[in-house]
Amino acid sequence: MARQRHTRQRAAIEAALAASAHPMSPEQLRTRAKDTVPGLGMATVYRAIRDLTEEGALTAVELPGAPPRYELAGRGHHHHFQCRQCQRVFEVDGCPGDLSAITPSGFALERHEVVLYGLCEECVPRAVMTP
Amino acid sequence: MARQRHTRQRAAIEAALAASAHPMSPEQLRTRAKDTVPGLGMATVYRAIRDLTEEGALTAVELPGAPPRYELAGRGHHHHFQCRQCQRVFEVDGCPGDLSAITPSGFALERHEVVLYGLCEECVPRAVMTP
DNA sequence: CCCATATTGAGTGTTCATTCTCATCAACCC
DNA sequence: GGGTTGATGAGAATGAACACTCAATATGGG
Numbered sequence: 001m002a003r004q005r006h007t008r009q010r011a012a013i014e015a016a017l018a019a020s021a022h023p024m025s026p027e028q029l030r031t032r033a034k035d036t037v038p039g040l041g042m043a044t045v046y047r048a049i050r051d052l053t054e055e056g057a058l059t060a061v062e063l064p065g066a067p068p069r070y071e072l073a074g075r076g077h078h079h080h081f082q083c084r085q086c087q088r089v090f091e092v093d094g095c096p097g098d099l100s101a102i103t104p105s106g107f108a109l110e111r112h113e114v115v116l117y118g119l120c121e122e123c124v125p126r127a128v129m130t131p
Numbered sequence: 132m133a134r135q136r137h138t139r140q141r142a143a144i145e146a147a148l149a150a151s152a153h154p155m156s157p158e159q160l161r162t163r164a165k166d167t168v169p170g171l172g173m174a175t176v177y178r179a180i181r182d183l184t185e186e187g188a189l190t191a192v193e194l195p196g197a198p199p200r201y202e203l204a205g206r207g208h209h210h211h212f213q214c215r216q217c218q219r220v221f222e223v224d225g226c227p228g229d230l231s232a233i234t235p236s237g238f239a240l241e242r243h244e245v246v247l248y249g250l251c252e253e254c255v256p257r258a259v260m261t262p
Numbered sequence: 263c264c265c266a267t268a269t270t271g272a273g274t275g276t277t278c279a280t281t282c283t284c285a286t287c288a289a290c291c292c
Numbered sequence: 293g294g295g296t297t298g299a300t301g302a303g304a305a306t307g308a309a310c311a312c313t314c315a316a317t318a319t320g321g322g
Contacts, residue, residue, distance in 0.1 A: 006290095007299060026280085064195050081238060104223065107250065109247055113248070135319090140270070172272070174310090
């Protein structure tokens with residue numbers, strides 16, 4: 001059922017999501033929201049994720065080999081970049097475009113995911129120094 | 132340590148991998164190999180996967196939101212198509228090509244994954260009939 | 263063929279992510 | 293301000309994927 005009361009914890013979770021530039025794991029979300037509501041429990045974070053997703057306000061970002069991360073919905077079509085060093089996930093604005101050319105014949109293409117891997121802006125310098 | 136003896140179960144697992152046109156989950160692998168070795172246990176499948184991967188003969192295919200599947204190594208760069216109906220994963224030969232154009236500036240792109248979703252050859256007809 | 267021992271398989275353990283339980287707390291209508 | 297009751301939080305419970313244990317089995321060199 002939809003929630004009926006406004007609580008500090010729910011507000012903190014939504015604020016953390018709105019403030020973040022990249023999709024967040026439930027743990028990351030809790031850590032951020034704890035700045036506002038120190039006692040915040042994991043169960044509350046998961047409840048918020050469930051409810052917001054049902055409302056359509058939150059989108060799950062599924063990456064290979066990792067639990068889903070979450071970002072606010074309505075950002076339009078985009079992809080993600082995961083840093084192999086810090087593990088953080090960033091948004092990528094572009095898109096390779098129409099992939100029907102590489103779709104096997106007889107198959108119906110409905111959507112696609114592209115994930116880029118490498119080093120993020122912050123980890124590139126560190127990698128150069130450490131051979 | 133590397134294995135030292137040839138066993139029926141190991142042979143059955145390797146044969147199942149070689150015979151399959153698409154990456155297989157550990158469960159699928161066990162089901163196929165059981166045709167040859169009925170009593171095959173999961174532990175043996177997981178041990179085979181570990182050993183073959185260490186030897187470089189097996190590659191893990193990580194798909195978003197699903198446990199890894201495995202395919203024999205040495206097939207060259209390619210991507211995958213997952214059917215939303217039967218959940219099977221197929222190989223896709225093409226590749227969108229150079230994605231450095233959409234990589235955020237300052238980031239170092241090392242590799243990419245592309246996953247296509249939709250209906251496979253077998254599920255397309257069924258979907259048309261069932262509205 | 264025999265036997266030392268690598269390998270197997272059934273069951274148990276572990277780990278991780280997520281959900282549930284329920285007593286306590288706090289929104290919000292009055 | 294008080295009371296109703298929905299929301300929270302700590303911890304236990306669940307579920308999935310995979311690794312470990314160990315007695316029984318089977319491989320392959322001699």
